[in-house]
Amino acid sequence: MRNITLSAVQHQPWLEYRHTQPDGRVCIRIRTAVGEWDQVQLCHKRMYSPTHGITSCEGGITMRPMWQDELHQWYEVAFMPEDRRLHYLFLFCSDGCELYLDQDGWHTPAQMADRFPVWFPYAHAWTPDQKPDWARGVAGYQIFPDRFRRSGPAQADVEPWGSKRVENKYRFGGNLAGMFEAVPYLKDLGVGLVYMTPLFVSDTSHRYNTFDYFTIDPLMGTTQDLKRLTDALHQAGIRIVLDGVFNHCGTKFAPFADAKAKGAASTYANWFFFDPRYDCGYATFGNEAYMPKLNLADPQAAEYFLEVGRYWLRTCGVDGWRLDVSPEVWPDFWRQFRKAVLAENPEAILVAECWDDSREWLSVGDMFDSTMHYVLSRAIWGFFAEDTLDLRTFDARVNRTMALYPHATQEVLWNFLGTHDTKRFLTRAGGELRRLRQAALFQMTAPGAPIVYYGDELGMEGENDPFCRGSMCWEQIEGNPVRAWFKKLIALRNGSPALRYGTYRTWHVGSNGVYAYLREDTGQNALVILNTADVAVEAMLPLPVGLANQAYATDALSGVAHATQGGAVLLRLPPREGAVFFY
Numbered sequence: 001m002r003n004i005t006l007s008a009v010q011h012q013p014w015l016e017y018r019h020t021q022p023d024g025r026v027c028i029r030i031r032t033a034v035g036e037w038d039q040v041q042l043c044h045k046r047m048y049s050p051t052h053g054i055t056s057c058e059g060g061i062t063m064r065p066m067w068q069d070e071l072h073q074w075y076e077v078a079f080m081p082e083d084r085r086l087h088y089l090f091l092f093c094s095d096g097c098e099l100y101l102d103q104d105g106w107h108t109p110a111q112m113a114d115r116f117p118v119w120f121p122y123a124h125a126w127t128p129d130q131k132p133d134w135a136r137g138v139a140g141y142q143i144f145p146d147r148f149r150r151s152g153p154a155q156a157d158v159e160p161w162g163s164k165r166v167e168n169k170y171r172f173g174g175n176l177a178g179m180f181e182a183v184p185y186l187k188d189l190g191v192g193l194v195y196m197t198p199l200f201v202s203d204t205s206h207r208y209n210t211f212d213y214f215t216i217d218p219l220m221g222t223t224q225d226l227k228r229l230t231d232a233l234h235q236a237g238i239r240i241v242l243d244g245v246f247n248h249c250g251t252k253f254a255p256f257a258d259a260k261a262k263g264a265a266s267t268y269a270n271w272f273f274f275d276p277r278y279d280c281g282y283a284t285f286g287n288e289a290y291m292p293k294l295n296l297a298d299p300q301a302a303e304y305f306l307e308v309g310r311y312w313l314r315t316c317g318v319d320g321w322r323l324d325v326s327p328e329v330w331p332d333f334w335r336q337f338r339k340a341v342l343a344e345n346p347e348a349i350l351v352a353e354c355w356d357d358s359r360e361w362l363s364v365g366d367m368f369d370s371t372m373h374y375v376l377s378r379a380i381w382g383f384f385a386e387d388t389l390d391l392r393t394f395d396a397r398v399n400r401t402m403a404l405y406p407h408a409t410q411e412v413l414w415n416f417l418g419t420h421d422t423k424r425f426l427t428r429a430g431g432e433l434r435r436l437r438q439a440a441l442f443q444m445t446a447p448g449a450p451i452v453y454y455g456d457e458l459g460m461e462g463e464n465d466p467f468c469r470g471s472m473c474w475e476q477i478e479g480n481p482v483r484a485w486f487k488k489l490i491a492l493r494n495g496s497p498a499l500r501y502g503t504y505r506t507w508h509v510g511s512n513g514v515y516a517y518l519r520e521d522t523g524q525n526a527l528v529i530l531n532t533a534d535v536a537v538e539a540m541l542p543l544p545v546g547l548a549n550q551a552y553a554t555d556a557l558s559g560v561a562h563a564t565q566g567g568a569v570l571l572r573l574p575p576r577e578g579a580v581f582f583y
Helices: 109-113 178-179 183-189 223-235 253-263 301-316 330-345 374-385 392-400 433-445 482-496 496-501
Strands: 019-020 024-031 039-046 059-062 063-068 070-078 086-093 096-100 105-107 118-121 140-143 192-196 210-217 239-244 290-291 320-323 350-352 414-416 449-453 503-509 514-521 526-529 537-542 552-554 559-564 566-575 579-581
Touching: 024 039, 024 086, 039 105, 059 070, 063 392, 096 109, 105 109, 178 183, 178 223, 183 482, 192 449, 210 223, 210 301, 223 239, 223 301, 239 301, 301 330, 320 330, 330 350, 330 566, 374 392, 374 414, 374 433, 374 503, 374 579, 392 503, 392 514, 433 482, 433 526, 433 579, 482 496, 496 514, 496 526, 514 537, 526 566
Parallel strands: 140 192, 140 449, 192 239, 239 320, 320 350, 414 449
Antiparallel strands: 019 024, 024 070, 039 059, 039 086, 063 070, 086 096, 086 118, 096 105, 503 514, 514 526, 526 579, 537 566, 552 559, 559 566
């Protein structure tokens, strides 16, 4: 028997390792060291079965290896039991030897014959709320309102469109009327979701220091303008998500001004964290005195912001919220907020702004549906733009992200090449358009909801905040090849169940830079192949069975048909190009 690392095996009877899928199937996962087991089986039986021995188990299902990184491999099985009140344990096979794993640990078959197994329980594996169907795999678009589009005469004290003075104190006057005019552009691009950063009264271009959560900034327009925009987007088949900044506010927020002036005598004193140990006398977002931190453990403060959440869904028909700095907010508030929002609109989506592992906020499902998936973004930046990751390390990073969440959560994660808080992708890539094209190809063919940051589809550049927030280059639309590429990729994704909903498995990681992965869904599969090298590559690549059985494999990107032979295909890929095959 080969050397086995038993300490690498991990299973927890909850969260991503044991959950119920939206269709009712039981899903079980387990992690092992890479390449040590020939087979892993899930043994299961009804919890109230009259027999207890391992030989009486009602199912021995071979688990499928799904993901692996440098050290670990994750196996998964999903099945529909007759009775979800079941027990389960694992059978591991290596070089003809067998070991069982139950709640008490490891056992040989002989030991199992002399004892009652202590099965893992699945009596009531929590079923997360069904994600909105419209949000699954949807291609979206992020707007920074002040810099996206301005309609009508410029108001006083705003910058000329195209100005290089992009610091946050300068306002360009982008408005809701301008966004309304851009609805045909967004529909033509093919996106099904628009997310915009804050719209409410403030004195900065970013508006994250909100003064009044119930009033649209007059520079942006009115409540009626937002309703008109929402209706136009819905008519075009596009959902709209607002940015909720409930971790902090601006200093001109009326409750803060009252509390600061009156101290403990203020009705709002407990809405904030006043303490002389802070340099400015109160807790803030980061170290920014102009953004006082809110205390949403206070019932009055919580009720105010619960009504904010309900109000804009009720008044303007928006489709959800992206919640700023979500990990720093009192967690129970998010549980209340979810109930309040879904009571108003059961199809609404709630997205956390969490830059790291978000299982605390997503896996139980009582707070958020999705998060801004910076864990994946960092892998994309390191590999496709900055050359800080090699191909195998990138693949390992991607596989680890796939193992973090149930598949239903993976489908709605927001995947970015860049946002209003980060350097634009093309700038990261040193202006190399081929790298942007290929990163977009990966983004649009990976699980989740790919979100395009405004102007990336035109090849806009910009360093970190605030220089990633330049005004939209509307003059560069006509004949723009980058936009044509994004439009093509979005159309490809929109028309493919495999790309929108399918699971992800690595198919090939080549030393020549060829990278291939499978997207598999009921009724359709896709094989995506990338040449990640800066030189042309010719490669003979083995094909999955469904594709290998075809005489020709037709690349959905180029329309070129490649002859298959002996279960493989000969590909000639230019530098930083790719191919997508459906079967």
